Amino acid sequence: MAEHPPVIVHPPSPAGGRRVTVHGQIVGLAHGRGDVAEFLRHAGLAPDAEDIDLDAPGLVEWRGGDKETWRGPEGQGQGLG
Numbered sequence: 001m002a003e004h005p006p007v008i009v010h011p012p013s014p015a016g017g018r019r020v021t022v023h024g025q026i027v028g029l030a031h032g033r034g035d036v037a038e039f040l041r042h043a044g045l046a047p048d049a050e051d052i053d054l055d056a057p058g059l060v061e062w063r064g065g066d067k068e069t070w071r072g073p074e075g076q077g078q079g080l081g
Contacts, residue, residue, distance in 0.1 A: 004061055005056075005057065005058055005059050005060055005061045006022060006023050006045070006059065007020065007021070007022050007036075007040060007045070007059055007060045007061065008020070008021045008060075008061050008063060009030065009036060009060060009061070009062050009063065009067075010063050010064065011063050011064020011065065011072065012064060012065060012069055012070055012071050012072045013071075013072050014071065014072040014073070015071075015072075016031060016070055016071045016072075017029040017030060017031045017070065018030050018031075018036075018064075018070065020035075020036055020039050022039065022040065022043040022045070023043075027039045027042070027043060030070075031070060032070060033054055033067050034049070036054060036060075036067070037049035037050070037052045037054065040052050040059075045059070054067050055067070
């Protein structure tokens with residue numbers, strides 16, 4: 001069975017925002033890339049949010065869209081954050 005990266009950014013909700021989990025624990029609702037990076041800094045995955053590579057497949061799994069997708073299919077405003 002393949003392991004998932006420690007960070008999962010879940011599909012966007014129709015109202016906007018994406019749930020973020022670290023090691024299976026919900027850490028918050030992100031509304032942009034900066035929120036994800038800050039959650040990961042708080043989780044101790046990097047000393048500074050600017051040092052976190054959100055494209056690292058071994059670190060972050062993006063579900064239901066990439067790091068530019070912040071609203072679900074019924075929402076507007078792709079590319080926020």
